[in-house]
Each structure stands twice: as structure tokens, then as C-alpha cells.
Amino acid sequence: MRGMEGIDGGGKAGKLSRPERILREIVSESIPVMAQIIQELAEETLESTKEYLKNLIGMPEKREELVGLQNRLERRSDLSKEALSKCQKDQLEILVAVKMGLASFISGKVKLPPNELVEIFLYMRCRNVNCKSILPVDDCDCKFCSANKGFCSSCMCPVCMNFDCANNTCSWVGCDVCSHWCHAACGIQKNLISPGPSLKGPKGTTEMQFHCIGCNHASEMFGFVKDVFVCCAKDWGLETLVRELDCVGKIFKGSDDFKGKELHVKAEELLSKLENKIIFPSDACNIIIQFFNYADSISDFPASSVSAKELMPTEASLRKDDAPLPPATLPPKYAFYNMNSSSGRRDSLNDHHRNNLKAALLGN
Ligand SMILES: [Zn+2]
Ligand SMILES: [Zn+2]
Ligand SMILES: [Zn+2]
Numbered sequence: 452m453r454g455m456e457g458i459d460g461g462g463k464a465g466k467l468s469r470p471e472r473i474l475r476e477i478v479s480e481s482i483p484v485m486a487q488i489i490q491e492l493a494e495e496t497l498e499s500t501k502e503y504l505k506n507l508i509g510m511p512e513k514r515e516e517l518v519g520l521q522n523r524l525e526r527r528s529d530l531s532k533e534a535l536s537k538c539q540k541d542q543l544e545i546l547v548a549v550k551m552g553l554a555s556f557i558s559g560k561v562k563l564p565p566n567e568l569v570e571i572f573l574y575m576r577c578r579n580v581n582c583k584s585i586l587p588v589d590d591c592d593c594k595f596c597s598a599n600k601g602f603c604s605s606c607m608c609p610v611c612m613n614f615d616c617a618n619n620t621c622s623w624v625g626c627d628v629c630s631h632w633c634h635a636a637c638g639i640q641k642n643l644i645s646p647g648p649s650l651k652g653p654k655g656t657t658e659m660q661f662h663c664i665g666c667n668h669a670s671e672m673f674g675f676v677k678d679v680f681v682c683c684a685k686d687w688g689l690e691t692l693v694r695e696l697d698c699v700g701k702i703f704k705g706s707d708d709f710k711g712k713e714l715h716v717k718a719e720e721l722l723s724k725l726e727n728k729i730i731f732p733s734d735a736c737n738i739i740i741q742f743f744n745y746a747d748s749i750s751d752f753p754a755s756s757v758s759a760k761e762l763m764p765t766e767a768s769l770r771k772d773d774a775p776l777p778p779a780t781l782p783p784k785y786a787f788y789n790m791n792s793s794s795g796r797r798d799s800l801n802d803h804h805r806n807n808l809k810a811a812l813l814g815n
């Protein structure tokens with residue numbers, strides 16, 4: 452297996468494939484020199500270089516080689532805004548893809564204007580092509596946004612620093628105050644989701660909360676997952692419903708309060724019934740939503756003499772009840788990706804532009 456020693460050692464350079472060599476040159480050579488060379492490359496050579504990079508990004512076993520290229524970029528001091536704006540289009544896309552470790556910039560599916568690519572490269576804009584927010588989002592000066600280059604509070608998780616296109620889900624939890632988001636799984640792993648003193652209830656009672664890394668605020672979780680289910684569960688298939696119930700079960704696992712404990716039990720119970728095909732997804736969906744409404748309608752803090760069974764309606768009685776779902780407002784992340792989906796235009800203008808550029812440069 453070839454490592455990064457090939458690029459410096461010289462001895463192994465002869466073994467490099469053409470796309471591999473071109474990629475290394477783009478990462479190492481000065482911008483004007485490579486811009487000129489790329490102009491003269493055949494279209495298929497350029498395509499095979501992008502293909503090679505896509506594999507590098509997509510295959511975990513190639514990670515070391517990608518990191519080698521990233522380190523090399525990191526060491527360069529000539530990649531200013533001005534210098535980058537003189538890049539040839541494919542050159543710029545390749546540089547951004549290497550630096551961010553994301554194939555979306557060379558996929559051909561989303562073509563970003565050069566100024567946006569430059570801003571992404573310089574961490575001035577979010578690298579998620581479905582987001583592209585100017586950073587820091589809303590000029591946030593929280594300790595997390597200001598300390599982490601390239602972090603986007605609209606779409607990234609502060610624990611793992613990743614983003615995904617998940618929406619309408621309990622797998623991301625949000626802060627009520629600063630609207631920063633976090634994977635539920637990451638939050639659980641880092642103990643950011645845990646029981647805390649109830650914000651609205653009587654003194655001494657607790658509820659499950661998400662503790663925000665950005666602003667230290669604790670956001671209540673029961674109402675949050677309720678909103679997600681009430682708004683979105685009717686559109687979920689079996690697979691999504693199972694995944695979401697599993698997530699709810701995990702979020703409320705360590706609950707100290709009655710509602711949280713009951714929700715944990717309910718989610719686990721429905722999960723096992725769904726997995727054993729004892730109930731239909733639509734019934735499970737109705738049962739959990741009715742549970743949410745019921746739990747909110749009763750006292751949050753029942754006397755200890757009242758057993759959970761007495762408080763909970765039976766499933767048979769729930770199934771009969773086909774009351775329409777109450778409206779609820781969605782937290783920001785839910786509308787987010789939908790809002791941006793129209794920006795994923797694919798246009799042939801960029802090829803046109805490139806050809807013009809090529810012709811212009813070669814004509815000089
Ligand atoms: Zn922030
Ligand atoms: Zn973003
Ligand atoms: Zn995460």
C-alpha cells in the first residue's frame with residue numbers, strides 16, 4: 452500500500468497513477484501553476500482525478516492518505532482569499548473537497564459558485580452544501596462557535612462535529628435558548644441529556660433535560676419529543692417509527708420523574724410490539740401520541756398512592772379514539788432542510804464557464 456511517503460520521498464513517485472499524481476500536485480503546487488496545467492488536461496483525466504478523490508474520501512481504509520493530503524494543505528501559507536479566487540474551477544472544487552473531506556464538492560450534483568467555495572475553504576461559510584450558512588451563524592459568540600473553526604450551529608453536532616440531512620426527528624435535540632443542535636446519541640454519550648431540576652414544576656422535582664454546550668441552558672425534553680411525534684409521526688413508515696421510538700427510549704432511559712419513566716416504558720413496550728409484529732405502525736403511532744397528550748393533561752406529579760396503571764389509559768380505549776391531532780409548532784431544524792432543498796440546482800452553466808475559461812487561458 453502506498454502512503455504519503457511517495458509525495459516527499461520521490462522514490463515511489465514513479466508508482467503513482469496519473470490521477471493520484473495530479474491530485475498530489477493540486478494539493479502541493481502553487482495555484483497559478485496548477486490552474487494553467489489543469490486547463491490543458493483532457494476532460495477525462497480531470498474526471499478520473501475527481502473519481503480517485505471520491506474513493507479516497509469514501510473509503511475508510513484510505514483515510515490515512517486523505518489526512519496526508521489535508522495536512523499538506525494545512526501547512527501551506529499561500530492559500531489566501533485572493534489567491535484562491537484565482538483558482539481554476541475544478542482546482543478549487545478539489546481543494547475544498549480535500550480540505551473538508553467531503554465528496555459533495557466534486558460530485559457534479561451540486562455546483563457552488565467560486566466565491567462560496569472560497570468562503571467554505573476559509574471556514575467563513577458552512578461546508579454542508581444543503582446549509583451554506585455564513586459563519587458563525589447569527590454572529591454567535593458562544594464559547595463553542597468562537598473556538599471551533601468551521602462549526603455551524605444550524606446543522607452540526609458540537610460533540611462529533613458532523614452534520615447530516617436528518618430532519619423531523621428526535622435523533623437531534625435542540626436548545627430552546629440559542630437554537631444549537633446536538634445528536635441525541637452524542638448528547639447521551641457525553642451526559643448532556645440527563646435529569647435536571649424541573650423548570651416549571653414544583654421544587655425538588657426533576658425532568659429529562661438537554662444541557663447545551665453553547666449557552667449552558669437546560670432544555671426540557673418531554674415537550675420536545677412530543678412536538679416531533681405530534682407533527683411528524685403520521686408520515687413515518689415502520690422503519691422510521693422504530694428508529695424514533697428507540698431514540699425516545701434512550702433519551703428517557705435515566706429518567707427520575709414519573710412522566711419520563713412512563714415514556715421510557717411506553718417507548719420500549721411499543722418497540723417490542725412493533726418488532727414482534729403484534730401491532731400496526733399506525734396503532735403504535737396513535738398510542739404514543741395519545742400517551743403524550745394524556746401525560747400532559749394529568750398532573751405532572753401524581754401522588755405516590757396513584758399507580759401508573761391507573762393513570763394510563765388502556766391501549767384498547769386509545770385505539771377507539773380517533774381525535775384529530777392537535778397542531779404544534781416546529782422547532783427550527785425541522786423546516787431547515789426543506790427551505791434549502793430548492794437551492795440544490797444542477798446547472799450546465801459551470802461547464803460552459805469552464806470551457807470559456809479554458810479557451811481564454813489557452814488563447815493567451
Ligand atoms: Zn454558538
Ligand atoms: Zn450548516
Ligand atoms: Zn454528534
Ligand SMILES: [Zn+2]
Nearest residue numbers: 626629663666
Ligand atoms: Zn444553548
